[in-house]
Amino acid sequence: MTQPSAEAGTTATDERPIRVLIAKPGLDGHDRGAKVVARALRDAGMEVVYTGIRQTPQMIAEAALQEDVQVIGLSILSGAHLGLFPRIVEELKERSVDDVLLFAGGIIPADDVDEVQAMGFKGVFGPGTDTRDIIEFVREHAPRRA
Amino acid sequence: MSAHLHSRPDRGSPLASKSKHEWLTTTHKKATDRFAERREQFESSSGAPLDPVYGPEDLAEWNYHDKLGYPGEYPFTRGVQPTMYRGRLWTMRQYAGFADAAESNKRYKFLLEQGQTGLSVAFDLPTQIGFDSDADEAIGEVGKVGVAISSLADMETLTDGIPLEQITTSMTINATAPILLAFYVAAAKKQNADLTKIGGTIQNDILKEYIARGTYIFPPRPSLRLVTDTFAWCKDNLPAWNTISISGYHMREAGCTAAQELAFTFANAIEYVDAAIDVGLEFDEFAPRLAFFWACHSNFLEEVAKFRASRRVWARIATERYGSTNPRSQMLRFHTQTGGATLTAQQPLNNLIRTTLQAMSAVLGGTQSLHTNSYDEALALPTEEAVELALRTQQVIGYESGAADVIDPLAGSYYIEALTDRVEEETMAYIDRIQDLGGALTGIEGGFQQREIQESAYRLQRQAETKDRVVVGVNDFITEELEPPQIMRVDPAVERRRADDLGALRARRDQAAVDKSLTAIRAAANGTENMMPLLIDAVEEYVTVGEICAVLRDEWGEYQEVMTL
Numbered sequence: 001m002t003q004p005s006a007e008a009g010t011t012a013t014d015e016r017p018i019r020v021l022i023a024k025p026g027l028d029g030h031d032r033g034a035k036v037v038a039r040a041l042r043d044a045g046m047e048v049v050y051t052g053i054r055q056t057p058q059m060i061a062e063a064a065l066q067e068d069v070q071v072i073g074l075s076i077l078s079g080a081h082l083g084l085f086p087r088i089v090e091e092l093k094e095r096s097v098d099d100v101l102l103f104a105g106g107i108i109p110a111d112d113v114d115e116v117q118a119m120g121f122k123g124v125f126g127p128g129t130d131t132r133d134i135i136e137f138v139r140e141h142a143p144r145r146a
Numbered sequence: 147m148s149a150h151l152h153s154r155p156d157r158g159s160p161l162a163s164k165s166k167h168e169w170l171t172t173t174h175k176k177a178t179d180r181f182a183e184r185r186e187q188f189e190s191s192s193g194a195p196l197d198p199v200y201g202p203e204d205l206a207e208w209n210y211h212d213k214l215g216y217p218g219e220y221p222f223t224r225g226v227q228p229t230m231y232r233g234r235l236w237t238m239r240q241y242a243g244f245a246d247a248a249e250s251n252k253r254y255k256f257l258l259e260q261g262q263t264g265l266s267v268a269f270d271l272p273t274q275i276g277f278d279s280d281a282d283e284a285i286g287e288v289g290k291v292g293v294a295i296s297s298l299a300d301m302e303t304l305t306d307g308i309p310l311e312q313i314t315t316s317m318t319i320n321a322t323a324p325i326l327l328a329f330y331v332a333a334a335k336k337q338n339a340d341l342t343k344i345g346g347t348i349q350n351d352i353l354k355e356y357i358a359r360g361t362y363i364f365p366p367r368p369s370l371r372l373v374t375d376t377f378a379w380c381k382d383n384l385p386a387w388n389t390i391s392i393s394g395y396h397m398r399e400a401g402c403t404a405a406q407e408l409a410f411t412f413a414n415a416i417e418y419v420d421a422a423i424d425v426g427l428e429f430d431e432f433a434p435r436l437a438f439f440w441a442c443h444s445n446f447l448e449e450v451a452k453f454r455a456s457r458r459v460w461a462r463i464a465t466e467r468y469g470s471t472n473p474r475s476q477m478l479r480f481h482t483q484t485g486g487a488t489l490t491a492q493q494p495l496n497n498l499i500r501t502t503l504q505a506m507s508a509v510l511g512g513t514q515s516l517h518t519n520s521y522d523e524a525l526a527l528p529t530e531e532a533v534e535l536a537l538r539t540q541q542v543i544g545y546e547s548g549a550a551d552v553i554d555p556l557a558g559s560y561y562i563e564a565l566t567d568r569v570e571e572e573t574m575a576y577i578d579r580i581q582d583l584g585g586a587l588t589g590i591e592g593g594f595q596q597r598e599i600q601e602s603a604y605r606l607q608r609q610a611e612t613k614d615r616v617v618v619g620v621n622d623f624i625t626e627e628l629e630p631p632q633i634m635r636v637d638p639a640v641e642r643r644r645a646d647d648l649g650a651l652r653a654r655r656d657q658a659a660v661d662k663s664l665t666a667i668r669a670a671a672n673g674t675e676n677m678m679p680l681l682i683d684a685v686e687e688y689v690t691v692g693e694i695c696a697v698l699r700d701e702w703g704e705y706q707e708v709m710t711l
Contacts, residue, residue: 027271027287029360032400032487035600035711036607052707053360054275056283078271079526079636083286109526110630127491127524128620130611 018142020071023051023060025088028078033105033127037073040131041138046071057084061091070100070142073134074121077106085119099143105129166203174198190448190565192403192572200560208563213458217553219473221461223454223566224554225512226477231550236508237515238540239316241483243268243293244527245640247303250293254308256530260537265308265315265346266517268292269326274361276322276695279644288641291527292318296644296690299651301329302336310334315346316391316481316515321363323350324372325691328681331384347388347437347481350376353414353586354393356705357595358400363695366587368702370421372677377422377432379678388437390418391481397595398441399487401603404452405569407441409576410595412459413586416577419468420585429468433475440513442504443485449504450556451565453511456480458566459573482508483517489524493619494631497521502539509549510556516540526633593710600710651688659687664697671701 022038024031031053042048049067051060064072072092076084081104092100103123104116113124123137188196197204215221218228227233240257242265243250254265269292272284278296279288288294295301305315310333319326327348334344352369355362362369373390380389392415394407402410415436422432440456442449460478464470484504489497498521505518518536520528528536544550556562583589590596609615616622663684670680684694 027275027277027283027361028291029355029358031360032603036604038711039600039604040607050709050711052709054707078287079290080271080286082638087285107524107526109633109635111633127489128617130621131607132611 015144018046018071018138019067019069020046020048020073020138021051021060021064021067021069022048022073022075023055023063024053024075025055025057025060025084026076026078026080027054028076028080028106029053030077030106031075033077034073034075037075037105037131037134041135044135044139046138057087057091060088061095061097064092064097064100065095070145071103071138072100073103073105075105076108079107081106081108081116082112085116085121089119101138101141101143103134103137105134166197166199166201170198190404190568191443191445192405194568194572200564202560204560204564208567213563213567214554214557220465220476222457222477224557226457226479226514230512230553231509231544232553235544235550236513236540237264237314238262238537238544239264239266239481239515239517240533240537241266241268241316241318241517242533243270244291244634245289245636246294246644247300249289249640251304251306251308253530253533254304257533257537258308258313260534261541262537264515265313267304267315267317267319269317269319270294271361273326273691274319274322276325276363276691276699278648278690278692279641280648281692285641288644289636294640294644295326295329296648296692297651297688298329298332298685299647299688301326301333305330305333305337309339310337311339311343316349317347318349320349320352320355320359320361321369322691322695323348324376324678324681325685325694327376327387328678328685329691331682332686341384343386344384345386345388347391348376349393349439350390351393351414351439353417353590354396354411356590356708357397357410358599359396360707362705364698364702365705366590368671368698369705370418371425373418374422374425374427375676375678377435378425378427379676380435381427381432383678385435387435388479389432389435391437391439392418393439395439395441395483397599398443399485400599401487401606402599403602404443404445404448405572405576406598406602408452408456408459408569408573409580410586410598411438411440412463412573412577413580413589413595415460416463416467416581417586423468429464430470430472430475433464433468433470434472434477436475437514438478438480440480440482440508441485442482442508442511444488444500444504446503446507447556447562448565448569449507450511451562452569453480453482453508453513454554454557454562454566455569455573457512459570479514481515481517482511482513484508484519486519486523489519489521490617490620491524492627493625494521494525496619497524498535498539501536502543505539505543506547506549509543510554512554522631522633525630527636529632529634591708593708596708596710648690651690655688660684660689660693663687663689664693667694668697668701671698 038050102121104121105125214223217225271287277283279294394411398407457478461476464476520532520536522532
């Protein structure tokens with residue numbers, strides 16, 4: 001796991017930088033999107049922790065807890081989202097990581113978006129998304145920390 | 147030609163010689179002074195500037211026989227066979243596989259009935275990463291991106307009714323390639339097939355998994371040993387089998403440029419070849435069975451140049467680096483797949499056009515086999531209708547366009563030749579850079595290739611966001627989204643069913659024989675003997691891929707991703 005860079009700036013509202021975990025659950029190795037998003041959020045001044053690929057639900061929840069993030073973005077392209085996302089939400093609950101903004105990206109069919117949102121993922125970003133839309137989304141919805 | 151063209155008044159002197167520089171500073175400049183060009187600079191995918199036009203001066207030093215030669219002859223720039231598509235069209239090979247073996251077997255038979263000429267098996271992630279369908283790690287992934295194959299029983303079902311002596315099969319399998327090859331060989335033996343007639347390919351390219359695709363299991367050293375074991379075993383037992391498909395595809399998909407795609411792939415090839423030579427194999431004995439796999443992205447002419455350059459680069463590596471005297475070792479044979487990353491979820495029908503152009507590049511570039519993506523693949527696995535259209539695209543190109551009737555028809559174009567030379571130069575320079583770092587593996591361990599790809603992917607994203615690069619339907623020419631097309635879904639009951647089947651299989655096997663073969667594999671893991679015969683013995687006892695990998699994980703440990711972000 002990589003650590004957030006030291007020179008991370010501040011958010012638009014001049015609070016301390018938003019802390020984000022970008023994670024790749026399951027066995028899917030397609031990490032292009034996750035890395036591009038992680039980089040874009042970091043360039044926007046956020047502190048981003050990227051987990052790397054093949055993370056189990058436990059590993060992701062544990063990383064979210066340890067890194068004290070406000071935002072978790074999950075990327076999955078293998079079609080395993082309906083199997084894995086609920087388990088991740090469950091693991092987060094078990095660790096009382098509840099004040100976090102969840103979003104998802106990758107190949108998530110339109111028909112699944114409602115279900116994914118019902119699990120608590122406020123944003124679902126598919127192929128062709130402009131990273132500026134994700135940055136704006138995170139800034140708008142990330143829970144504030146003192 | 148009509149007469150009036152000949153009778154046009156002579157303006158200026160068409161016969162007077164004018165240099166490109168003169169033209170640029172006179173006629174061209176006059177025009178651009180009045181109206182700026184669409185962009186300040188036009189560039190190749192790797193950022194090299196493109197001239198407005200190419201002419202004889204760009205090929206001043208160029209020698210036909212040194213650069214091109216004839217088809218089927220060194221340096222094979224024009225193609226590896228003397229007849230190319232006049233003899234036989236490329237193999238139309240659609241990558242397919244989903245759910246379980248029975249479902250996929252049906253899809254293969256459908257594709258063969260539609261005129262497809264070879265099989266290409268997609269495995270699900272658990273199979274690729276060495277987990278059985280009933281493993282904890284497999285939850286949610288079974289049968290999703292490919293077919294779930296855990297044991298020989300599944301392979302028997304997968305190939306049921308398909309004559310393995312007559313159909314060649316390409317298997318996209320890497321970390322577990324020797325095990326899946328063992329399944330295939332055992333299934334062929336059950337069909338009473340003559341192993342010398344069994345043709346096909348295992349991808350078996352583990353190095354690019356560390357760089358881009360991510361389905362590695364073991365650390366590099368034991369992984370490379372498995373690769374060289376397959377080289378050695380196939381040379382003596384499965385002579386028509388392509389033992390590896392050294393792949394640029396996935397690195398390109400992850401974001402790299404055309405020249406990086408070639409360079410990273412050849413650097414990996416050098417690593418494999420050196421490893422094989424280290425264990426005592428002769429280059430000219432195993433090199434004829436090496437195959438390559440390129441992507442085809444949307445820059446139509448640059449991609450044609452890339453394919454042509456790739457053949458020349460490999461011919462030179464084979465002769466100059468390895469002293470090859472066997473022309474078959476010097477011929478770069480390759481499979482092509484159109485660019486999955488170029489497909490858009492927006493206006494998905496546009497993908498049909500993208501794929502058609504990319505497929506045409508691959509044909510003009512002389513590919514040996516081709517997979518055309520389906521237009522709905524940015525949304526989900528393709529539907530049967532979409533797969534059929536993708537196959538039809540190849541058939542229209544092959545049978546109607548005339549592109550397959552003359553070999554290497556773009557040769558001699560000033561631009562194509564200049565571009566072919568440039569891709570070759572950029573590739574060679576990059577290969578040298580990687581060799582200076584200590585070779586592909588050292589590069590990977592330090593994250594060099596990964597970082598280069600990441601940079602390039604980020605640059606492409608930025609270019610799309612600033613509209614420096616137009617993606618039709620995504621950042622320009624946007625329309626109201628229509629109803630999304632019908633997508634393919636894998637039946638979620640597959641996972642449960644697979645677990646039940648595996649339970650039943652485990653109950654009916656000869657457990658003593660299973661234990662014995664796993665003990666033999668464990669012992670061999672720490673020695674140097676060829677693993678292939680032991681793997682075949684094991685799978686014939688219905689030992690599963692997960693059981694074999696558990697033993698090897700135990701002995702060899704697992705690879706840890708190099709973090710580059």
